[in-house]
Amino acid sequence: MGYDAATGVVATSLYEQIPEYKFDYEENAEKQSTHNPFLKKVEKKKSKSRTGSQFLIFSDSRQGAAKFACFLSDSYKEFLRRRGIWNIVTEEENNYTNGIGISDFVTVLDNYYSGLNLFRKSNSENIETSLTENRRNAWVAVLNELYNCNRDTSLVSLGKISFEYLGNSDDIIQVVVKNYNLSKQDAKNFLNFLAFETVRSAAIVTDKISDINQSDREYLFFTPYQKTITKYKDNSIFNSQCFMPTPKTLKSGEKKYHRSTKLLLTSKILKLDHDKAVEFLGYYWDYMVSDNNKYKLITNDGKGYVIPANYFKVNLGKNAILWKCNKCQKVTQFNIGNNCIQIGCTGNLERLNSKEFCSDNYYALLYESKKVSPLFVKEHTAQLAKKDALDYQQQFIRKEINALSCSTTFEMGIDVGDLETVFLRNIPPLASNYAQRVGRAGRSIDAAAFALTFARLSSHDFTFFDSPREMINGIITPPNFTLDNEKILKRHIYAVALSLYLKIYPDLYSANNAKLFINEKGYLGFISWLKSEPIELSDLLRNSISITNKQLVDKYINSYEWLEGFIGDQGTFSKIIKEYEQNVEYLKREYEKAMRARDEKTASLFNRKLERYQKNDLIDFLVRGNILPKYGFPIDSVELTQNIAAQSFKSLNLSRDLSVAIAEYAPSAEVVADGSLYKSRYIRKPIVNKSEMNDFETAYFAECPDCQNINYSKMPIGSDGTPCAICGKKLKNRDFKKSIEPRAGFIAEEEIKEVPLSSQERKYKTEAIYVGDNTAYPISKYEYEFENIKLKVESTANDSLVVKSTDFFYVCPKCGYSIASDEVSKLSEYEDYKSGAYRIEKNTVGHKNPFGEGKCINTTLIRYSLHHEFKTDVAKISFGCDTSNYSTMLSVMYALLNSFAHELNIERRDIKACLSYKISGGRKEHKIIIYDAVPGGAGHSRRLVTEDGEVLKAVIKRAINILDTCECSPSCYRCLRNYENQKIHEILDRENALTFLEQLG
């Protein structure tokens, strides 16, 4: 059972248990429209009362909350439809002792649903608009039981109803009885089984086309289109399935039929060989479509057939005779000679006692209840526009909505009155989150709070499942912010200095354009101005920055000591300028070299890159270089925007940090928001102005064939190649593969879909790579000796990591249209596609551009990966012992991460780690790189590095303890595994990690 389904069952059970309250609502009354204010009628509102229950649901992620809102809403509807049938059957079983035609049954059910107005859109909706909804749902309910009669949760399997084809007349049954020596009952059941092939093929039609819609079909039959049944296999008939067994020729030349239950059963029951059995099936098909049959299948083209659902009748309750296998316990309506219907089961059938069978069946007990009222559940996350979120919140307070499926948006400050129940779909990261979520309930004086928490199979949830007190009574450290944080202070000082300079010298200021200030070296004036230690700057700093730390005041306010770290040789600003100018030089040099060699292709590559590189935004440049504060200019957050050509537009806020976006918003990834499904399709190109778009921001990756380290370069590689950054082996320029940093975000497909009840998550994997940065500044570096083993720990800030997708995407360089490398059917439209191809272009269909202007003029797609480079705080740990075993070091890494988070009370998601290594003396030497997952760094990692090494020691001790108290092999969710590392669960080895760490403490 999936996570949604599991928590769905819990949420449903919980909802059923919540006591109902009464509430009044106002039904829309007639309003007479008139422009004469004196004639304006007083609006009359009819007040009615309903009952309902309410609760809040929390998920950790927005997508989790968004999907669960859809899932719970849909699965509860399915459940209500069943409960409706159950109640009808109980009420009506004495009135229809000979069964009832499906259409009539649908009408009875529709009346029942309509009486309760069960499928209204909201609690404030008036009756009329939901009439068709109730009938639609009645049809869906009955077709679902008919089509899925074999499923264990169906009402047929619970012995509550059975279905029968009306076309098997007594005459026809008699023929089978006589010719094949069967009992009348067996013959009847056998023919009914064969007639059900139309149902199994989903070739069923309702009374009117409008009875069900495309998404109902999708839900019922997994295709939005009407399916048909043909006699023989016919690929020219769209969406069809055939009745007759399909022949195949064996290598020996012998003709055989594909095995199917239908063929095996026919041959077994009628005691015929396969050829004769097939002949019999042919006769039966001919009967089913012949004029002699009052209930014959219908057809438009004489090839594809459908059957009206009304040609089946429903037997209700005690009139339904069902059978149970004494061996496999399967319940069936087809009893032919007491044989179990399951292929391979040799059990015998026994009459099912439905009452007894249902008495301890979870589903039966749920369906039985008389509580029949809708469950309205809406998403409440940061993905919604503020207005919509507020709207849902108000509806919840007015009790028009029963449940809100929230991410963290609801944690703070929203009072929802007399709410009593909260459901947490996982154990929150921290005790403070728990307190906030649970604290939503029981805020009114006369309400008692109830909070139910579902513990997932994760090490975090396990830990607190074992010791819930730590979560429930946990210590809550109030969020604090110290103004004396040097890291933050510096960026503010720099920002103040720069803005003052540009104010004094407005000639150098040209909005966000970096041309004057950077490209044309306007910054030189800035540097000499700073060196003159201007009084007006000191005054401004003194007046605008309030810090108390004496040391910091002396360094930043009372003196110009800080200039060294800024514009000195190793200063932050000097370094990024130097890097920029070196890159420009490099691009120019390579361009000229290629020109001299008459290699126009390479020359134009370098020329384009140079142009792109020099088209710099000033703020972007300075923020990326960590000169200006990042939170003021969020450059690392991108959006998945809706397609201009889409039919409906909702204001949504689908934004994500780039390192997450390259997985969650990557082309072909699906995102659920406010009840709809959006599929990403385009990588958005950076826009310069109305008519001009920039090239994608690209970089290059190569795996070193010798040391397997990933080399990363922002610049294209020249014809001479470049040495591997780790082992020095010469890498050729063709070893490097292209990657896009999608800084302008993504665009969704035109089509917006409904959210399917069970959705396969399409999400791409990423890997973090420590690439190191020569502009990073070291904070501290210590060496310790634990149990005679040397440990080196170094912490740096402003260091570089790259997150890279492990998959490829085929991207249109013109418009950004992209196909993921696993979208097989889309790629197969390209004649020249081969797995791993660098470019594909032979496609007759083409693709639409994202500007709503029809087809793109380009058909060539180029292979790229996606990446994001970011700066953060890093702690590097190297060990003086054998670190050559990759899987051991990975296991050690996860053990240390877990215990580090626990020891210092850091949210586990806020720190991450990766391994880096070099070959030394023919052996791999691994380093563990722990870094802050928060862009820009939050200062977590550096807390590991203290002069006395006590923190690291404690972290190792705790890691040993976690590993030692586990008994699993090789590892489990309690010790090393978690959701993120599931790809490598098998190689995570608890005992190896333990042995390694025990050397150190």
Ligand SMILES: [Zn+2]
């Ligand atoms: Zn069986």
Ligand SMILES: [Zn+2]
């Ligand atoms: Zn190498």
Ligand SMILES: [Zn+2]
């Ligand atoms: Zn295109």
Ligand SMILES: [Zn+2]
């Ligand atoms: Zn374990």
